[in-house]
Amino acid sequence: MILVFGKTGQVATELQTLLPDATFLGRDQADLTDPSACFAAIMTLKPDAVINAAAYTAVDKAEEDEDTAALVNGTAPAEMAKACAALDIPFVHISTDYVFDGTGDMPFATVHPTAPLGAYGRTKLMGEDGIRDVAGSFVILRTSWVFSAHGGNFLKSMLRLGAGRDKLTIVADQIGGPTPARAIAEACVNIAERLKKDPNTAGTYHFSGAPDVSWADFARAIFDEAKITCVVEDIPTSAYPTPAKRPANSRMDCSTTTDVFGITRPNWRDAVRITLQELENSQ
Numbered sequence: 001m002i003l004v005f006g007k008t009g010q011v012a013t014e015l016q017t018l019l020p021d022a023t024f025l026g027r028d029q030a031d032l033t034d035p036s037a038c039f040a041a042i043m044t045l046k047p048d049a050v051i052n053a054a055a056y057t058a059v060d061k062a063e064e065d066e067d068t069a070a071l072v073n074g075t076a077p078a079e080m081a082k083a084c085a086a087l088d089i090p091f092v093h094i095s096t097d098y099v100f101d102g103t104g105d106m107p108f109a110t111v112h113p114t115a116p117l118g119a120y121g122r123t124k125l126m127g128e129d130g131i132r133d134v135a136g137s138f139v140i141l142r143t144s145w146v147f148s149a150h151g152g153n154f155l156k157s158m159l160r161l162g163a164g165r166d167k168l169t170i171v172a173d174q175i176g177g178p179t180p181a182r183a184i185a186e187a188c189v190n191i192a193e194r195l196k197k198d199p200n201t202a203g204t205y206h207f208s209g210a211p212d213v214s215w216a217d218f219a220r221a222i223f224d225e226a227k228i229t230c231v232v233e234d235i236p237t238s239a240y241p242t243p244a245k246r247p248a249n250s251r252m253d254c255s256t257t258t259d260v261f262g263i264t265r266p267n268w269r270d271a272v273r274i275t276l277q278e279l280e281n282s283q
């Protein structure tokens with residue numbers, strides 16, 4: 001049995017489709033603000049593998065609520081890793097491009113020094129470090145700019161805002177790879193299976209959609225595919241003030257993920273089309 005933390009999030013929802021027989025723990029069954037309860041849940045259920053798809057993902061809110069974010073993104077994943085190591089089972093955890101400071105314009109390698117700009121990134125890094133310290137059979141999969149038909153994400157914000165406006169101003173100096181939640185879920189399942197057979201593959205990996213674009217380019221592609229008439233005006237980050245600072249460069253070098261697991265970067269534009277179709281079908 002595979003145990004998944006998270007039930008209603010973007011990646012967790014996709015995992016439910018892929019793994020109908022897995023056990024999913026929502027907030028009501030396992031609250032990540034209670035890390036020892038997460039440890040205990042794994043020890044009691046004795047699964048064959050654990051995937052953590054739950055996280056504190058409200059980037060701006062985390063600035064004023066870092067203690068909660070630290071429990072959810074930092075302490076709880078480390079406790080999960082300890083339980084998985086005690087049972088000698090694979091643990092797959094998802095992290096983020098926001099652990100980097102976003103300087104330069106080269107894709108970040110997995111070994112590049114981390115330097116988060118805000119509370120969300122700091123707490124996600126805390127979780128990574130905790131898991132690496134346990135040194136069990138783990139994979140930390142860093143991804144970026146997640147979108148899907150479910151939950152909150154940039155694509156759905158654009159559909160909502162673009163429908164009512166003929167122009168939107170979107171930052172054009174933050175560059176990254178939009179990543180379909182479906183592809184992340186598939187990668188997590190494949191990696192968990194591989195880790196079981198081959199614990200030597202443990203480590204930190206990158207996985208993002210291709211090609212890398214700005215948020216403004218991503219918005220234009222969404223409007224294009226959705227046939228929404230809304231002009232996207234490029235603006236600099238300085239013209240869109242937010243409580244949390246975001247990395248300008250979110251490009252990630254995903255080559256070791258391909259080399260080790262044979263998993264290639266998904267084309268996000270294809271996934272935008274599929275996501276729009278899913279949203280249409282659900283109406």
Ligand SMILES: NC(=O)C1=CN([C@@H]2O[C@H](COP(=O)(O)OP(=O)(O)OC[C@H]3O[C@@H](n4cnc5c(N)ncnc54)[C@H](OP(=O)(O)O)[C@@H]3O)[C@@H](O)[C@H]2O)C=CC1
Pocket residue numbers: 006007008009010011012026027030031032033052053054055056057072094095096097124142143144145146147151152181
């Ligand atoms: N969204 C993105 O753009 C990116 C996400 N990631 C990472 O990918 C992973 C999956 O993210 P995504 O699917 O987008 O996340 P979502 O924001 O869609 O969902 C987060 C999930 O975590 C759950 N959760 C939050 N707080 C708690 C808590 N205290 N106890 C239990 N569950 C909790 C939420 O439950 P509830 O519904 O009850 O609130 C929700 O199911 C995370 O690790 C995230 O950091 C990485 C890069 C980009």
Ligand SMILES: Cc1cn([C@H]2C[C@H](O)[C@@H](COP(=O)(O)OP(=O)(O)O[C@H]3O[C@@H](C)C(=O)[C@@H](O)[C@H]3O)O2)c(=O)[nH]c1=O
Pocket residue numbers: 057058059096097098143144145146153154157168169170171174215240246
């Ligand atoms: C709505 C809107 C956003 N923006 C900008 C703000 C921001 O820089 C960018 C994206 O907005 P979001 O609110 O989706 O950004 P954000 O929530 O920071 O997205 C991040 O979430 C976390 C969980 C991650 O791990 C990251 O990989 C990343 O996906 O678009 C505009 O410029 N104009 C707009 O009208």
Ligand SMILES: [Mg+2]
Pocket residue numbers: 057058059
């Ligand atoms: Mg957000």
